Amino acid sequence: MTFLSRLGVAAAAFFLMLGSALAAPDSYMMDFQQPVTPVMERIKSFHDILLVICVAICVLVLALLLWVIVRYNEKRNPTPSKTTHNVVLELAWTVIPVLVLIAIAFPSFRLLYFADRAEDADLTIKAIGRQWYWSYEYPDNGNFTFDAFIVQEADLQPGQPRLLTTDNALVLPVDTNIRILVTASDVIHNFAMPQFGLKTDAVPGRVNETWTYVPAEFAGQTFYGQCSELCGTGHAFMPIMIKMVTKEEFATWTEQAREQFARVDAPAAPAAVANAPAEKDAAENSMTVAAASAGVPQSE
Numbered sequence: 001m002t003f004l005s006r007l008g009v010a011a012a013a014f015f016l017m018l019g020s021a022l023a024a025p026d027s028y029m030m031d032f033q034q035p036v037t038p039v040m041e042r043i044k045s046f047h048d049i050l051l052v053i054c055v056a057i058c059v060l061v062l063a064l065l066l067w068v069i070v071r072y073n074e075k076r077n078p079t080p081s082k083t084t085h086n087v088v089l090e091l092a093w094t095v096i097p098v099l100v101l102i103a104i105a106f107p108s109f110r111l112l113y114f115a116d117r118a119e120d121a122d123l124t125i126k127a128i129g130r131q132w133y134w135s136y137e138y139p140d141n142g143n144f145t146f147d148a149f150i151v152q153e154a155d156l157q158p159g160q161p162r163l164l165t166t167d168n169a170l171v172l173p174v175d176t177n178i179r180i181l182v183t184a185s186d187v188i189h190n191f192a193m194p195q196f197g198l199k200t201d202a203v204p205g206r207v208n209e210t211w212t213y214v215p216a217e218f219a220g221q222t223f224y225g226q227c228s229e230l231c232g233t234g235h236a237f238m239p240i241m242i243k244m245v246t247k248e249e250f251a252t253w254t255e256q257a258r259e260q261f262a263r264v265d266a267p268a269a270p271a272a273v274a275n276a277p278a279e280k281d282a283a284e285n286s287m288t289v290a291a292a293s294a295g296v297p298q299s300e
């Protein structure tokens with residue numbers, strides 16, 4: 001095999017790797033993870049179009065620069081032209097970029113509004129960012145709530161990704177329009193799930209809305225995301241884990257979850273408060289620790 005053909009094979013393998021979509025984050029991945037929702041599919045194809053446009057513009061500008069450097073340097077062009085204006089050229093380099101921007105703006109805004117909110121949501125869930133874990137509420141299914149903490153590296157089971165696994169997963173049904181309300185209780189966090197095309201700020205005192213729809217073929221799969229707003233020392237340790245299940249499994253799970261987890265509007269249990277350790281900022285901590293000790297049953 002000649003060197004060139006080897007190079008060709010290596011390049012082909014590289015581009016094959018780029019094209020092969022993986023279902024979960026992996027070492028040395030390039031490009032996006034496999035899109036799962038209609039929103040992420042559209043984001044990916046819009047990104048691909050933009051990439052072509054960007055590369056074309058860069059190549060054009062680079063070619064013009066090289067042409068000027070080679071053709072009009074002092075040696076090859078000792079007496080430069082004194083031209084200062086060229087109406088046609090000036091119009092062209094103003095109008096063509098404007099047309100390119102308009103061509104980009106239309107699909108961009110269409111996608112922005114498509115991703116904004118669900119038209120007819122079948123189910124609403126609420127994600128609350130906290131220092132440093134997520135709480136989830138299911139107002140449509142018995143108004144229960146639970147927390148999702150990171151699983152420490154020492155406790156990971158085989159197959160569970162490091163820094164991405166939580167003790168409780170956000171369980172959602174496939175083939176359902178799901179409205180996701182996002183807020184925070186302390187500082188700004190961000191609810192992000194790359195394969196779903198979700199990235200919504202979780203702002204204290206404000207409820208942001210987004211939505212998702214996962215096709216039935218993804219039932220049984222688990223997806224991983226992370227808080228995507230620098231929120232403090234535990235920022236890297238508040239992952240988001242979503243488990244997609246069938247509608248039937250979801251109904252069974254919510255029934256069991258209603259038993260297992262606390263209601264959002266339930267009165268605070270005095271026992272849980274008594275368990276809180278006495279620390280200097282006990283008032284703040286007792287809420288968190290009480291919620292943690294009350295809401296961390298083992299997931300299935």
Ligand SMILES: [Cu+2]
Pocket residue numbers: 129130132188189190227228229230231232235238
């Ligand atoms: Cu955060």
